[in-house]
Amino acid sequence: MAKDKQFVTEITPQAEDFSRWYIDVIKKADLMDYSPVRGCIVFKPDGYEIWEHIQEEMNRRLKATGHRNAYFPLFIPESFFQKEKDHIEGFNPELPWVTEAGGDKLEERLAVRPTSETMFGHMYSKWIQSYRDLPVLINQWANVVRWEKRTLPFIRTTEFLWQEGHTAHENEEEARAETMAMLDNYRDFVETYLAIPVITGQKTPSERFAGAVDTYSIEAMMKDGRAVQAATSHYLGTKFAVAFDINYLNRDNVLEYAHTTSWGTTTRLIGSLIMVHGDDRGLVLPPKVAPTQVIMIPIGPPKTREAVIGRTDELFQELKVAGVRVGVDDRADVTPGWKFNEYEMRGVPIRLELGPRDMENGVCVLVSRVSGEKKIVQQDNLVEEIKTLLAQVHQEMFERALKFREDHFYSVDTLEEMNASMEQKRGFALAGWCGSDACEAQVKEETGATSRNIPFNPAETKQVCICCGEPAQHTVVFAKAY
Amino acid sequence: MAKDKQFVTEITPQAEDFSRWYIDVIKKADLMDYSPVRGCIVFKPDGYEIWEHIQEEMNRRLKATGHRNAYFPLFIPESFFQKEKDHIEGFNPELPWVTEAGGDKLEERLAVRPTSETMFGHMYSKWIQSYRDLPVLINQWANVVRWEKRTLPFIRTTEFLWQEGHTAHENEEEARAETMAMLDNYRDFVETYLAIPVITGQKTPSERFAGAVDTYSIEAMMKDGRAVQAATSHYLGTKFAVAFDINYLNRDNVLEYAHTTSWGTTTRLIGSLIMVHGDDRGLVLPPKVAPTQVIMIPIGPPKTREAVIGRTDELFQELKVAGVRVGVDDRADVTPGWKFNEYEMRGVPIRLELGPRDMENGVCVLVSRVSGEKKIVQQDNLVEEIKTLLAQVHQEMFERALKFREDHFYSVDTLEEMNASMEQKRGFALAGWCGSDACEAQVKEETGATSRNIPFNPAETKQVCICCGEPAQHTVVFAKAY
The missing domain is CATH 3.30.110.30 (C-terminal domain of ProRS)
Known part of the structure; x- marks a missing residue:
C-alpha cells in the first residue's frame, strides 16, 4: 500500500499547480516526450494513437460529405507568401527557412509550411477552369511548423500535426455554407467524440486568420478556466483567389473569381481533452479515442490464479472480436492495487476485475474511471454491458465538463x-x-x-x-x- | 467514335517511349501534378487514395505483430548526423538545411529529415534502461526529404511519404529475426495487395543503407525491364546503439548495447504498381488499392434511361453496403464508349454495364480491365460475383506480371x-x-x-x-x- 500512496503523489494536484499537473500527467502516462529540437515533442504510441482515432473519425465524416484527401508539398517558395499581404504579415515572424540544400545555397528561400493556403491556391488556379470543376473539396493531413516563442506539449508546439481543408466554390453563398458546415462538423465531433462541450461563434477581426474575411471557432474551457481554440473555419472570400488567380468561366461564360474556404484542427485536441477531463489521479480518456478502453485485471490468491487467467483470456477474446480495445494485465509481480492506480492514471475508461468468487457466480466487476462506480455484471452479457458502460462514461464526461463550464x-x-x-x-x-x-x-x-x-x-x-x-x-x- | 479514337492516342504507347507513357498516364489519370517546388509533386486525390489503402493494410499488419505508431520531429540537429560516420557520408549530399527561423539565424543548422535513425536513436537511449523495456517496436508514417538530382513522379521525388519502422532488441538473433520478418511482410504485402511479384534478397555492401550492417530488399521488375527497389529492411547491429548510447541492463545485470533494425517503404510503390501493370490504354489498378473498384455505366436509349438508372442506383447501394468501392457514371452528355475508355484509362478493375435488355433478364455485364473479358451475371448474386471477379482480376494481374518477369x-x-x-x-x-x-x-x-x-x-x-x-x-x- 505504501507503493500505491507514493504513486498517487507523483502527480501534482491540479489545485496546487495546474501547469505542473498537466506536464506530470502527460509524461507519466507516457503520451509524449520532449525532443532535442526546440519546441518539438515526440508523440509516443499512446499519445499518437489518440490522434489516429481522431483521424479515423474525421476521415469518415469528411469523406461522407464529399471531401477527399490529397498531399501538397512541405516547402513553400518565399514569393508565394508575398502574394497575399495579410497572410505574410501574419505568418512571417513564425516561419523557418530552408536556405541551403544538396550542398548549394538556394536561389529562393523555401518556408517550411505553417499552413498551405498559398500552395493550394497556386495549384487550384491550374486545376479550376470552369464552373464544372467546382466545388473542389480537398483535405490534407500534414505536419506544419510555426516558430512559436512559448510552447506547451500538444497545445502549442513548433511542429504539430493537423488536417487542413481547402475548398473552392462558385459563389459566396456556397463557400459560406461550407465554412459553417465544417465548423458544425468540428463542434459535433468534439462533443460526441471527445466529450468536450464547446462555444461556437465568430472571431473578432483582430483574432481572424491572416488573410480571412471571416473566421469562426469552437472554444473549449480547460479545468483551469482557460480557453483552447479547438478548431477554426475560415471564409476567405476571393482574397486568395485574387492573389493566386483562381478564376473560372461561370454558367454565363463570364470569367469570375472562386470563393474559397479553409478549416483545420490539430494535435492540440489531445492536450485539450487531457485538460478538460483529467483529475488528480491522472488522465480520464474519452472512450471513443482511448487507446485502451477496457483493462482486465484478474485477482485472487495464487491457487486460483491459473483458472482466473484462463477465464479472463476467454472474455478478452470475446471483447476483442466485438471490436472493443481491450487489454489484460496479468502480471504476478505487481499488486492489483498498484494496477488499479496505474490504469486510473492512464485514464482507461473501464476497469474489469475478475476473481474466483466472480467466476463461481458467472459475473465480473466493472469500474468506471469517471465516476468510480462499481457495477457487477453477468459474464454472459459482457459485450453489451461494456458497450453500454462506455457510452455512459462518455455521457458522464460530457456532462461533467459542461457543468464545470457552466459553473465557471x-x-x-x-x-x-x-x-x-x-x-x-x-x-x-x-x-x-x-x-x-x-x-x-x-x-x-x-x-x-x-x-x-x-x-x-x-x-x-x-x-x-x-x-x-x-x-x-x-x-x-x-x-x-x- | 472519332472522340474515342483521339482519346486513346493521347497516351504514348509503351513500346514507343516508356517514360513518356508513364508521365502521360499519371497525368491523364489525375494521380498527380507537378508542384512549383523542385522535384516535389502534389499527390492528387486518386493518387493519394492508393497510398491510404496501402497505409490501412500496412497498419493492420504492423499492429497485428505488436508494432505501434508514433511521431518524431521533422527536424534533426546537424550534430546528430555526425555521430554515425557512414550515415552522414551517405546522407549529407542530399540534405536540405533550415538555417533561419522566427527571424533569427539558428545556432545549429537543422536538417529536414531524410530518415530518422538518429532521432529514434537519441530518444531510444532515454527510454531504454533494462531488458524489460525491450523490444521496442515503433513505426512512423511521415514525410521525408532528399535533395535528389534527378526526380520522377512517385518513384523518386524530393519530398516523399513513407513509413519507417525502428526497433530495438536484446540481441542480434532477435534483431535479425525482426529484420527478416519485416522483409517478408513487405514481400507478402506487395504480392498479395499490389499484385507485384518481387525478388527477395540481400543487398551487396556497396548498395547497403548508410550505417547498416546488412540491408535486404524486395525488387520488382517494371514493364521496361528496369528494377524498382520496393522496400528495404536493415539490420543495424549495434552501430546506431553505440553512436547514440542505446544501452540497457541485461538479464545478468550487465550493461549492453541494444541491437537495432529499421525498415521502410514509400510512395514509390504507387509508381511501381503503375509501371508493372499499366498498358497502352492506361492504368490497371490492383483491386485492393484501387480508389474505385467497380464503375457502373447505365446504357440504352433515352426512353428507358430513367428505369435503368433507377435499377443502377439500387445495385450501387447493395455494393456499397457490402464494402465495395463503387461509382456510377450516369452522365447523359457523354457516350458509353467514351466512358468505357475513360475508366479503362483510369484503371478501374471492373466495369459494370446495365441496359434495358439486361434489366428484363435480371442480369448485368461485368468487364475485367485486365483481360477485357465480358461476363454476364445474375443481379441477384451481384455482390458475390463482384467479389469473385475482383479476386480473379488480382490473380490475373499477378500472374501476368510474373510471366513478364520470367520472360525477361x-x-x-x-x-x-x-x-x-x-x-x-x-x-x-x-x-x-x-x-x-x-x-x-x-x-x-x-x-x-x-x-x-x-x-x-x-x-x-x-x-x-x-x-x-x-x-x-x-x-x-x-x-x-x-
Missing part, C-alpha cells in the same frame, strides 16, 4: 468583474463590446483576457461595451487562452 | 550477354560475382546495370564471377534501376 461562466459588466472572473473565479466572461480594436486591446491589457469569439447563442445579450460604455455591437466571450 | 529474366555468363539483357532484351540478369567492389563497379560501367540483390532463392547458382572469372561468392541479380 460569468456575465460581467465591468473590467473589475472581468478581472475577478479571470483570477479568483477562473473562467470565461461574457461581456458587451462596442466593436473597436482599442477596447478589445484594453480588455486584454487590464485583465489578460482575449476575445475568444462572438457566440452564436449567447446566454444573454449585452447592451453596452464593458470598456467604453458605448452601445455594444456584440456580446463576446472573453477568457485567458492557451 | 536472363542467366548470363559474360558482360556482352549482360549488355544484351539490358539493352535489346530489357530485363534482369542473373550472374556470378566474386564479391569485390571493383567487379561490381565495372559491371555498372560497362552495362549500366547495378546489383539489385543477392536473391535468397536464385534459379541457378553461378560458379564464376561475370567480370573477373574468379570463383563466384554470390549469384546476383543485376538490372538497370529507377
Whole structure:
C-alpha cells in the first residue's frame, strides 16, 4: 500500500499547480516526450494513437460529405507568401527557412509550411477552369511548423500535426455554407467524440486568420478556466483567389473569381481533452479515442490464479472480436492495487476485475474511471454491458465538463468583474463590446483576457461595451487562452 | 467514335517511349501534378487514395505483430548526423538545411529529415534502461526529404511519404529475426495487395543503407525491364546503439548495447504498381488499392434511361453496403464508349454495364480491365460475383506480371550477354560475382546495370564471377534501376 500512496503523489494536484499537473500527467502516462529540437515533442504510441482515432473519425465524416484527401508539398517558395499581404504579415515572424540544400545555397528561400493556403491556391488556379470543376473539396493531413516563442506539449508546439481543408466554390453563398458546415462538423465531433462541450461563434477581426474575411471557432474551457481554440473555419472570400488567380468561366461564360474556404484542427485536441477531463489521479480518456478502453485485471490468491487467467483470456477474446480495445494485465509481480492506480492514471475508461468468487457466480466487476462506480455484471452479457458502460462514461464526461463550464461562466459588466472572473473565479466572461480594436486591446491589457469569439447563442445579450460604455455591437466571450 | 479514337492516342504507347507513357498516364489519370517546388509533386486525390489503402493494410499488419505508431520531429540537429560516420557520408549530399527561423539565424543548422535513425536513436537511449523495456517496436508514417538530382513522379521525388519502422532488441538473433520478418511482410504485402511479384534478397555492401550492417530488399521488375527497389529492411547491429548510447541492463545485470533494425517503404510503390501493370490504354489498378473498384455505366436509349438508372442506383447501394468501392457514371452528355475508355484509362478493375435488355433478364455485364473479358451475371448474386471477379482480376494481374518477369529474366555468363539483357532484351540478369567492389563497379560501367540483390532463392547458382572469372561468392541479380 505504501507503493500505491507514493504513486498517487507523483502527480501534482491540479489545485496546487495546474501547469505542473498537466506536464506530470502527460509524461507519466507516457503520451509524449520532449525532443532535442526546440519546441518539438515526440508523440509516443499512446499519445499518437489518440490522434489516429481522431483521424479515423474525421476521415469518415469528411469523406461522407464529399471531401477527399490529397498531399501538397512541405516547402513553400518565399514569393508565394508575398502574394497575399495579410497572410505574410501574419505568418512571417513564425516561419523557418530552408536556405541551403544538396550542398548549394538556394536561389529562393523555401518556408517550411505553417499552413498551405498559398500552395493550394497556386495549384487550384491550374486545376479550376470552369464552373464544372467546382466545388473542389480537398483535405490534407500534414505536419506544419510555426516558430512559436512559448510552447506547451500538444497545445502549442513548433511542429504539430493537423488536417487542413481547402475548398473552392462558385459563389459566396456556397463557400459560406461550407465554412459553417465544417465548423458544425468540428463542434459535433468534439462533443460526441471527445466529450468536450464547446462555444461556437465568430472571431473578432483582430483574432481572424491572416488573410480571412471571416473566421469562426469552437472554444473549449480547460479545468483551469482557460480557453483552447479547438478548431477554426475560415471564409476567405476571393482574397486568395485574387492573389493566386483562381478564376473560372461561370454558367454565363463570364470569367469570375472562386470563393474559397479553409478549416483545420490539430494535435492540440489531445492536450485539450487531457485538460478538460483529467483529475488528480491522472488522465480520464474519452472512450471513443482511448487507446485502451477496457483493462482486465484478474485477482485472487495464487491457487486460483491459473483458472482466473484462463477465464479472463476467454472474455478478452470475446471483447476483442466485438471490436472493443481491450487489454489484460496479468502480471504476478505487481499488486492489483498498484494496477488499479496505474490504469486510473492512464485514464482507461473501464476497469474489469475478475476473481474466483466472480467466476463461481458467472459475473465480473466493472469500474468506471469517471465516476468510480462499481457495477457487477453477468459474464454472459459482457459485450453489451461494456458497450453500454462506455457510452455512459462518455455521457458522464460530457456532462461533467459542461457543468464545470457552466459553473465557471460569468456575465460581467465591468473590467473589475472581468478581472475577478479571470483570477479568483477562473473562467470565461461574457461581456458587451462596442466593436473597436482599442477596447478589445484594453480588455486584454487590464485583465489578460482575449476575445475568444462572438457566440452564436449567447446566454444573454449585452447592451453596452464593458470598456467604453458605448452601445455594444456584440456580446463576446472573453477568457485567458492557451 | 472519332472522340474515342483521339482519346486513346493521347497516351504514348509503351513500346514507343516508356517514360513518356508513364508521365502521360499519371497525368491523364489525375494521380498527380507537378508542384512549383523542385522535384516535389502534389499527390492528387486518386493518387493519394492508393497510398491510404496501402497505409490501412500496412497498419493492420504492423499492429497485428505488436508494432505501434508514433511521431518524431521533422527536424534533426546537424550534430546528430555526425555521430554515425557512414550515415552522414551517405546522407549529407542530399540534405536540405533550415538555417533561419522566427527571424533569427539558428545556432545549429537543422536538417529536414531524410530518415530518422538518429532521432529514434537519441530518444531510444532515454527510454531504454533494462531488458524489460525491450523490444521496442515503433513505426512512423511521415514525410521525408532528399535533395535528389534527378526526380520522377512517385518513384523518386524530393519530398516523399513513407513509413519507417525502428526497433530495438536484446540481441542480434532477435534483431535479425525482426529484420527478416519485416522483409517478408513487405514481400507478402506487395504480392498479395499490389499484385507485384518481387525478388527477395540481400543487398551487396556497396548498395547497403548508410550505417547498416546488412540491408535486404524486395525488387520488382517494371514493364521496361528496369528494377524498382520496393522496400528495404536493415539490420543495424549495434552501430546506431553505440553512436547514440542505446544501452540497457541485461538479464545478468550487465550493461549492453541494444541491437537495432529499421525498415521502410514509400510512395514509390504507387509508381511501381503503375509501371508493372499499366498498358497502352492506361492504368490497371490492383483491386485492393484501387480508389474505385467497380464503375457502373447505365446504357440504352433515352426512353428507358430513367428505369435503368433507377435499377443502377439500387445495385450501387447493395455494393456499397457490402464494402465495395463503387461509382456510377450516369452522365447523359457523354457516350458509353467514351466512358468505357475513360475508366479503362483510369484503371478501374471492373466495369459494370446495365441496359434495358439486361434489366428484363435480371442480369448485368461485368468487364475485367485486365483481360477485357465480358461476363454476364445474375443481379441477384451481384455482390458475390463482384467479389469473385475482383479476386480473379488480382490473380490475373499477378500472374501476368510474373510471366513478364520470367520472360525477361536472363542467366548470363559474360558482360556482352549482360549488355544484351539490358539493352535489346530489357530485363534482369542473373550472374556470378566474386564479391569485390571493383567487379561490381565495372559491371555498372560497362552495362549500366547495378546489383539489385543477392536473391535468397536464385534459379541457378553461378560458379564464376561475370567480370573477373574468379570463383563466384554470390549469384546476383543485376538490372538497370529507377
